[in-house]
Amino acid sequence: SLPRRFCSQAPALGGDARHLDLRSDTHSKPTEAMLRAMAEADVGDDARGECRVTKALEEQLADLMGMEAAVFVPTCTMANCIALLHHSNACEAYSYACGRHSHIARSEDFANRILGLAPALVEVTSEGVPESESLERAFEEEGASFVCLENTTWSTGVAADKVPSMPCPVHLDGARL
Structure with a gap:
């Protein structure tokens, strides 16, 4: 589940602020905490293999799905x-x-x-x-x-x-x- 700091002000379904509407990115907006996390994120050029965060995410997802590798794409x-x-x-x-x-x-x-x-x-x-x-x-x-x-x-x-x-x-x- 998402950390409470990301859920507390997120758009809610049924009046419960701990449930996010993830049907589409057009149905929700990031909270201030999410925007702050994005602005402060450690980034590099993922196209050149220089973004350690993207590499770590791809490795984690490959492991989760039982695959040899994964590739992150934006949409x-x-x-x-x-x-x-x-x-x-x-x-x-x-x-x-x-x-x-x-x-x-x-x-x-x-x-x-x-x-x-x-x-x-x-x-x-x-x-x-x-x-x-x-x-x-x-x-x-x-x-x-x-x-x-x-x-x-x-x-x-x-x-x-x-x-x-x-x-x-x-x-x-x-x-x-």
Whole structure:
């Protein structure tokens, strides 16, 4: 949890100042303590590997996720673009399956246009799990070659671990990790 000094004046949900609204960076503003921490932060040029704070964060996140390495990028859109390009290049494809109401489908369509990708929108169950028939159509008829999931699947709050295993690459939109 966040240190109390960061929570005490943060925008609140339900009147409780200890709960932050993290749906989007557009829904919250930093507190004075957060701004002070940013202004006083030890920084270096992360593009040249000179920022020890960024390096430490990347190492901590790689360990947390059980990965060899991690890279910090400033926005979830940039992170999704990197992942989409990686998967589309690896699969030599221009289409991927994602939930009709997923964050990538709803909020990042411009990125698809810039990257030259076409999402094959799939239906989901009331629990947020992709419908098998819809996924099959996405792969067979629309040429999808990988799947994009969300860690809270398609804004329903259902965990992505309830989704059946996929016989293809899977990108987990981790904007809310």
